[in-house]
Amino acid sequence: MSDVIAATGGELVQGKGNEMFENISIDSRTLGKGDLFVAIQGQQHDGHDFIDRVLAQGAGGVMIDQAHASRINTPRATGRGARVVVKDTVVALGDLARHRRRSVNPRVAAITGTNGKTSTKEMAAMVCGRRYRVLATTGNFNNEIGLPLTLLRLEKGHQVAILEMGMNAPGEIGRLAKICEPDMGVVLNVGAGHLEGVENIDGVARAKAELLEALTDKDTAIVNADDMRVMKMAQKVRGRVVTYGMRQKADITAASVRRQDGRVCFDLCLSATDEQVAVALPASGTFMVSNALAAAAIGAGLGLSAPEIKAGLENFSPVPGRMTITQTRAGFTLVDDTYNANPESMKAALAGLRELKGAGRGILIMGDMFELGDHAPVMHGKTGVMAAESGVDRLYVTGEFAEAVAGGAAAAGMTPEKIMIESKETIIEAVCPVLEPGDWVLVKGSRGMRMETVVQALSAYGNGAADREGGR
Secondary structure (H helix, E strand, C coil): CHHHHHHHCCEEEECCCCCCCCCEECCCCCCCCCCEEECCECCCCEHHHHHHHHHHHCCCEEEEEHHHHHHHHCCCCCCCCEEEEECCHHHHHHHHHHHHHHHHCCEEEEEECCCCHHHHHHHHHHHHCCCCCEEECCCCCCCCCHHHHHHCCCCCCCCEEEEECCCCCCCHHHHHHHHHCCCEEEECCCCCCCHHHHCCHHHHHHHHHHHHHCCCCCCEEEEECCCHHHHHHHCCCCCEEEEEECCCCCCEEEEEEEEECCEEEEEEEECCCCEEEEEEECCCCCCHHHHHHHHHHHHHHCCCCHHHHHHHHHCCCCCCCCCEEEECCCCCEEEEECCCCCHHHHHHHHHHHHHHHCCCCEEEEECCCCCCHHHHHHHHHHHHHHHHHCCEEEEEECCCCHHHHHHHHHHCCCCHHHEEECCHHHHHHHHHHHCCCCCEEEEECCHHHCCHHHHHHHHHHHHHHHHHCCCC
16 A cells, blocks of 8 residues: 555555555456455446445455545445545556556557557567567557556566557547556557547547657657658657568568468568568458568567567467458358457458458448547548448448448449448348358448447358258
């Protein structure tokens, strides 16, 4: 507790100050006996409503904000747990995380970008894990609550932390950078994502640039040479700049990119050490090579050799819901990209579908892209155009902006009989009878659309239809 008080400036209102906590939790369902419970007010639940419960469960202490201070000693809030009051529990959680980061003192690589953060983080963790003990962000713990919770998992043996940074509004990445104090800041790309909070793509660029602005002259910026907006923000970096890219001249590049035996193969070239090594990346589309180069740059920045980087990249496992490919027994192939969606990731997914399907039919089942604000109708319309131009044979759309997607596809030449606007349930019923061996079905939409339910239904159909029909 003395560390908690020192880190947060909180006021101890019950306890001795020498209490020890095994873990810090914000969830009463996973709280362990003796843990410190931090009451966070979220969009759906307020942790302050659970103070009585966690104390009864044996919490070692509770932290609440000043606005709820009167609730800390209610008749039901009994128990031996310590009590501390802070001005803002979200800010205090970040303060605790920064304290832990400084105490363990690993090398920290922070990754942001409109697309590719999670895959790059997973690749970087596999690469750095060849030599170091690594802590990496789990799931989508990349915001002002998730990132601190990740850092609070740091143990004395951790040597490297690979952190993912997301944002919905200006200032968020800057706050996250102050918490984690990165040694390496990685900006992957700038695209049309989270426009609702930042107005336009230039606003996205300014938000992503907050990571590089937080770096000192002793730190390293790792930037995508193929993205002009990223390169522009790199001009103001005070420390070292390392570039990677597939099209432009860069410090870390890929040559001879090709698909082979279900993998993306390329020659990884590290200019600093004049090393070149062949990599067979277990990924579905060539667009993943750019993410691999960013991960390689992180590894190289930590002193790993080209063979170590190669071994890490080749041990990468694709993230579920991120262009995950499943061959059904009925003969059609599902491409599950339901983890999330924005215009740039839709563009990449459609390019991947076109590459993967070859001579087969491409089918897109699409849900809404969220957080686009006033830009949503236009962006969805443009996605419809991209779908038609990418060779999609059939288009099934659901959601508030389905009409805009369909209109864009029709304007780009897709015939009406190949476009359907319906609910997910009706789309599933309609698409199953027309699926044939050799078809490739891409399912994509924002997290809130829960498009994974479509994937599950089609998978069940595809792996049961073969039995009913004696195999196709």
